[in-house]
Amino acid sequence: MKLHILGCHAATPSMKGNPTSQVLEIRDHIFLIDCGEGTQVQLRKHKVKFSRINHIFISHLHGDHFFGLPGLISTFQLLGREKELHIYGPEGIKEVILLLLRVGNSWTGYQLVFHELKETIPEMIFEDEKVKVSTIPLKHRVYTNGFLYEEKKKERGLNMEAVAKYKIDKAYFKNIKKGKDGLSASGEKVVNLDLTFDPPAPKSYAYCSDTAYDESKIDFIAGADLLYHEATFLSTEASLAQKTGHSTASEAARIARKAGVKKLILGHFSTRYKDKDLFLKEAIIQFPDTEMAEDGKVFEI
Amino acid sequence: MKLHILGCHAATPSMKGNPTSQVLEIRDHIFLIDCGEGTQVQLRKHKVKFSRINHIFISHLHGDHFFGLPGLISTFQLLGREKELHIYGPEGIKEVILLLLRVGNSWTGYQLVFHELKETIPEMIFEDEKVKVSTIPLKHRVYTNGFLYEEKKKERGLNMEAVAKYKIDKAYFKNIKKGKDGLSASGEKVVNLDLTFDPPAPKSYAYCSDTAYDESKIDFIAGADLLYHEATFLSTEASLAQKTGHSTASEAARIARKAGVKKLILGHFSTRYKDKDLFLKEAIIQFPDTEMAEDGKVFEI
Numbered sequence A, B: 001m002k003l004h005i006l007g008c009h010a011a012t013p014s015m016k017g018n019p020t021s022q023v024l025e026i027r028d029h030i031f032l033i034d035c036g037e038g039t040q041v042q043l044r045k046h047k048v049k050f051s052r053i054n055h056i057f058i059s060h061l062h063g064d065h066f067f068g069l070p071g072l073i074s075t076f077q078l079l080g081r082e083k084e085l086h087i088y089g090p091e092g093i094k095e096v097i098l099l100l101l102r103v104g105n106s107w108t109g110y111q112l113v114f115h116e117l118k119e120t121i122p123e124m125i126f127e128d129e130k131v132k133v134s135t136i137p138l139k140h141r142v143y144t145n146g147f148l149y150e151e152k153k154k155e156r157g158l159n160m161e162a163v164a165k166y167k168i169d170k171a172y173f174k175n176i177k178k179g180k181d182g183l184s185a186s187g188e189k190v191v192n193l194d195l196t197f198d199p200p201a202p203k204s205y206a207y208c209s210d211t212a213y214d215e216s217k218i219d220f221i222a223g224a225d226l227l228y229h230e231a232t233f234l235s236t237e238a239s240l241a242q243k244t245g246h247s248t249a250s251e252a253a254r255i256a257r258k259a260g261v262k263k264l265i266l267g268h269f270s271t272r273y274k275d276k277d278l279f280l281k282e283a284i285i286q287f288p289d290t291e292m293a294e295d296g297k298v299f300e301i
Helices: A039-045 A069-078 A093-103 A160-165 A170-177 A215-221 A235-244 A249-259 A277-284 B039-045 B069-078 B093-103 B160-165 B170-177 B215-221 B235-244 B249-259 B277-284
Strands: A002-007 A021-026 A029-035 A053-057 A085-090 A112-117 A124-127 A131-138 A144-151 A204-208 A226-230 A264-267 A290-292 A298-300 B002-007 B021-026 B029-035 B053-057 B085-090 B112-117 B124-127 B131-138 B144-151 B204-208 B226-230 B264-267 B290-292 B298-300
Touching: A002 A039, A002 A264, A021 A039, A021 A144, A021 A204, A039 A069, A069 A085, A069 A093, A085 A093, A085 A124, A085 A144, A093 A112, A093 B093, A131 A204, A131 A215, A144 A215, A204 A215, A215 A249, A226 A249, A235 A249, A249 A264, A249 A277, A264 A277, A277 A290, B002 B039, B002 B264, B021 B039, B021 B144, B021 B204, B039 B069, B069 B085, B069 B093, B085 B093, B085 B124, B093 B112, B131 B204, B131 B215, B144 B215, B204 B215, B215 B249, B226 B249, B235 B249, B249 B264, B249 B277, B264 B277, B277 B290
Parallel strands: A029 A053, A053 A085, A085 A112, A204 A226, A226 A264, A264 A290, B029 B053, B053 B085, B085 B112, B204 B226, B226 B264, B264 B290
Antiparallel strands: A002 A021, A002 A298, A021 A029, A124 A131, A131 A144, A144 A204, B002 B021, B002 B298, B021 B029, B124 B131, B131 B144, B144 B204
C-alpha cells in the first residue's frame, strides 16, 4: 500500500502549497481522495497515470477539497477516456458536476457514476475481492466523511517444500490456499497448517479530513495501520479549531493514541504557521509515531 | 495600459502551461479576463494585488476559461473582502457560482454582482468616466463573447507657458482643458488651440478567445491598439480548427490585418505543438507585428 500526498494545505492554493488531494495505491487500485484546485497538475508532476484512476472519493464540498474535480473530469474527456468513472461524495456533488457540464455543453463520452452519500453512520461504499472502503462520518461545518480503506485477507501461502514432500496433486492447491486440508499421493490427510504459511496481515488506511476533535470515530479507525488526520491548527488556536470544525495537532495525536493506530500523518495545515515543526512537536508528546504530510511525499505501508 | 498574460494554453492545465487568464491594467482598473484553473496561484506568482480586482470578465463557460473562478471567489472570502465583486459572463454563470456556494455552505461576506450576458450583438457592459468595455460576439461551440476595452479621451493638456503669456486666470483652466477658448487678463479671447496640447490618443484592447475565423467581428475591433486572438492550431489543422470552433495562426493574423489593428498577440495554443515558433512564422506572413503570448509575459501599450 502506498500513499501519495498531492496536497496537504488548508484553504487556498498558493505557490507554496496545494489544497487537499491524495492518491492511494491499494491492491491494483489507484484511488483518488479529495481533489482540490490544481490536483491534475500535481498528478502529472508526480507521474500518476490518469487512466488508472477509476474511483474518486470526495470528503466534503468545500472548495479546497473538490474544486479540482470539474477540470479533471474535462481532462479525462480530452484524453479520450472510455471507462466509467466512479465518484463518491456528499449529496449535491452530482448536481454540481452535471450543471458544469451542461453550461459548457461539454458532456463526457465516458460514463460518470455518482455514489452520493448522506448517511451519518459508517457504511461500506466499495467492495471487490481484494479491497473494501467504508465511510467515517466526521464532524465539520458541512456534511463530511472520512474514508477507511481496508485490504481483504489474502489467501494462505502455499509451502512448496511441504507440498512436494507429501506429493500433493496440483488439483488441491486452490482449496489448500483457502484453508482446506490436503491429501497426499498415498491417500493420507495432511492438515492445512503443515502445507501453508499465514498470509501477510491485511493493511488499512484511515483518512480523516476535515474534522473537529471527535472521539466517536475512534471505534471505526481502531488499529488502522495508517491514519491521516487533519491538524489545521496548533493548540494555541484550540478555540478557533473548535469554532471552525477543525483539529489541533495535539487533538489529532490524541485520536491516534486512543484508536491505537500504528502511524499518524498530520496534514491540512493552516498557512498562518511558518514553522511546520511546531505541529510535529505538539503531536509526538501524545503519539510518538507521527509524521508530517508534505506535497509530493510518498508513504509506504 | 498593461496586459499581464497569466495563462495562454488551450484545454488542460499542465506543468508547462496554464489555461486562459489575463489581467488588464487600464486607467486605475485591474480587470481580470477569464479565469482558468490555477489562476489564483498565477496572480500570486505575478504579484497582482487580489484586492484591486473588482471586475472579472468571463468569455464562455468552458472549463479552461472559468474553473479557477469558484476558488478565487472563496479566497476573496478568506481574505476578508468587503467590496463588491462584479462578474460578467454568459447566462448560467450565476447559477453555477451560487450552487457551489450553497453545497459548501460557504456564502460570501461581500456582495457578488452578476452581469449575465445573452446578447448576440455588441453591447456596452461597463462604463465610467475613464473607461468603457463592450462585448465582441464570437463564434464558438458555446455562447462566447470577446471584450473590447477602450480608454476614453483624456482632457486637453494645458500649455502652461501659453497660459502664463496671456495671463489667463486659473478659474478658466477647467473649461479650457475641456476645449473652450480662454480670456486673457486684457479681456482678449484666446483660441483653445493656442492654450492646449492634444491629449494622448485613447488606447484600446480587443480580446478574442475562443473563436472560429469570423470576419463579422472585424468592424468591432477595427483599429484597436492591441488584439489578442486565439490561435489554437496551425494551418495544417485548419479543418480541425473549423470543426471545433477555433482559429489557426494564419486566420488570427488575417483578422488582425483586415481590422487594421496595431499589434497582434497570439494565444490559446494547443499542446499538440512542441515548436511554438511555427505559430509566429505562420502569422507574420499575414501580419508582421505579431507576438506570441507566454505565461507571465507583460505587454505594455
